[in-house]
Amino acid sequence: MAEYLTLFIGAVLINNFVLTKFLGLCIFFGISKNLSASIGMGMAVTSVMTMSSILAWIVYFFVLQPFGLTFLTTIVFVVLTASFVQLLELVIKKQAPALYNMWGIYLLLIATNCIVLAVPILNVENSYSFLKSIVFAIGSGIGFALALILMASLREKLVYADVPKPLQGIGIAFILAGMLSLAFLGFSGML
Amino acid sequence: MKELWQIFSKGILEENPIFILALSLCPALAVTTTVVNGLTMGLTVTFVITSNNVVVSIVRHWVNPKVRVPVYITSIATIVTVAQLVLQAYFPLLYKAMGIYLALVVVFAIILARAEVFASKNGVVKSFCDGFGMGCGFTAAMLVISVIREVIGSGTILGMPIFGESYSPMLMMILPPGAFILIGYLVAGTKTWIAKREKARLEEEKGAVS
Numbered sequence: 001m002a003e004y005l006t007l008f009i010g011a012v013l014i015n016n017f018v019l020t021k022f023l024g025l026c027i028f029f030g031i032s033k034n035l036s037a038s039i040g041m042g043m044a045v046t047s048v049m050t051m052s053s054i055l056a057w058i059v060y061f062f063v064l065q066p067f068g069l070t071f072l073t074t075i076v077f078v079v080l081t082a083s084f085v086q087l088l089e090l091v092i093k094k095q096a097p098a099l100y101n102m103w104g105i106y107l108l109l110i111a112t113n114c115i116v117l118a119v120p121i122l123n124v125e126n127s128y129s130f131l132k133s134i135v136f137a138i139g140s141g142i143g144f145a146l147a148l149i150l151m152a153s154l155r156e157k158l159v160y161a162d163v164p165k166p167l168q169g170i171g172i173a174f175i176l177a178g179m180l181s182l183a184f185l186g187f188s189g190m191l
Numbered sequence: 192m193k194e195l196w197q198i199f200s201k202g203i204l205e206e207n208p209i210f211i212l213a214l215s216l217c218p219a220l221a222v223t224t225t226v227v228n229g230l231t232m233g234l235t236v237t238f239v240i241t242s243n244n245v246v247v248s249i250v251r252h253w254v255n256p257k258v259r260v261p262v263y264i265t266s267i268a269t270i271v272t273v274a275q276l277v278l279q280a281y282f283p284l285l286y287k288a289m290g291i292y293l294a295l296v297v298v299f300a301i302i303l304a305r306a307e308v309f310a311s312k313n314g315v316v317k318s319f320c321d322g323f324g325m326g327c328g329f330t331a332a333m334l335v336i337s338v339i340r341e342v343i344g345s346g347t348i349l350g351m352p353i354f355g356e357s358y359s360p361m362l363m364m365i366l367p368p369g370a371f372i373l374i375g376y377l378v379a380g381t382k383t384w385i386a387k388r389e390k391a392r393l394e395e396e397k398g399a400v401s
Contacts, residue, residue: 019367020367021221021367022216022217022218022220022221022367022370023217023295024217025216025217025220026216026217026300071272071276072272073294074268074271074272074275074294074297075265075268075269075272078264078265078268078297078298079261079264079265079268082261082264083261113298114217114295114298114299117294117295117297117298118291118295121291121294121295122291125291164379166379166380166382166383166386167375167376167379170375170378171375171376171378171379171382172375173375174371174372174374174375174378175371175372175375175376177371177375178368178369178370178371178372178375179368181367181368181371182363182368185366185367185368
């Protein structure tokens with residue numbers, strides 16, 4: 001049990017995907033202008049990441065590894081995650097239109113994103129067990145959502161600040177992310 | 192010839208993938224802790240983007256527009272796998288230093304964007320120049336960032352100390368926060384530079400008219 005907890009906390013805080021591993025930056029800077037969109041995006045990423053890493057784990061350990069095709073991992077995982085997200089979009093559009101109206105747009109954005117591809121690759125690289133890879137995927141997703149929500153809250157306050165002209169927009173957002181990342185470095189002594 | 196040169200050179204300054212278009216920032220921040228790593232990533236991306244542009248422009252007449260994105264992604268993934276295998280075989284240490292970011296070259300927005308915007312509409316030679324120019328711009332940006340980070344963060348260039356014994360490196364620069372803050376200032380700097388150039392150009396035009 002303790003093992004899983006360590007993995008989870010590590011994924012959420014210490015190895016935070018955005019702030020220490022620089023993954024999913026495009027979404028991070030694109031979405032974090034708006035708090036409610038950030039919450040939606042965080043949830044969409046967490047669920048897609050968990051499902052796609054389950055799928056990727058099964059494909060890797062039951063197909064790629066037994067047949068000695070591990071050199072195809074990158075190609076297979078990209079196609080797998082991208083087509084899975086498209087499929088999910090179709091299913092949600094048909095079965096739950098209300099949900100689609102809320103989250104549909106985020107699904108399109110994450111179809112080919114580094115964060116959704118990175119978790120399955122990290123899972124098989126560290127050869128996590130099935131349960132462990134699920135815990136890792138959920139933890140990474142929550143870590144991503146946490147960073148996104150924190151950043152969105154900060155950027156909403158930033159509207160009232162007097163930012164020097166050249167830094168306005170993406171420049172100050174980067175510096176803000178740097179400050180957040182500095183704060184998250186403090187967690188590295190936790191485990 | 193002049194046209195080709197224009198296609199090539201716009202990737203380096205005017206449409207620099209990192210500083211101007213702000214695409215594919217993940218690698219720019221993650222692997223630029225040393226100059227060697229930054230350069231390796233830059234050259235890998237140059238290779239992938241150039242080959243992919245050539246492949247896409249060759250097959251552009253046979254691909255149905257509805258399925259073009261999956262086709263592009265498969266082509267990119269294949270080229271990245273080739274790069275991965277070559278690095279793994281000949282430069283195992285660099286391969287290790289690149290870590291997961293090498294596999295993630297597949298989903299760099301800039302590569303797909305060039306295939307979609309340029310290579311799917313232009314001939315092989317032009318697409319080659321475009322991809323090579325974008326790759327060179329990317330490599331140059333990686334070089335700038337990694338030189339600054341390595342010099343300040345560890346006091347070395349390519350592993351050779353340049354400040355002597357008394358210099359105590361500013362560790363933050365090679366840690367994640369330093370990368371974010373540096374990019375923030377670099378983006379601001381580029382923005383100011385472009386605004387200045389634009390202003391000078393406008394004034395020149397004004398002078399020419401009057």
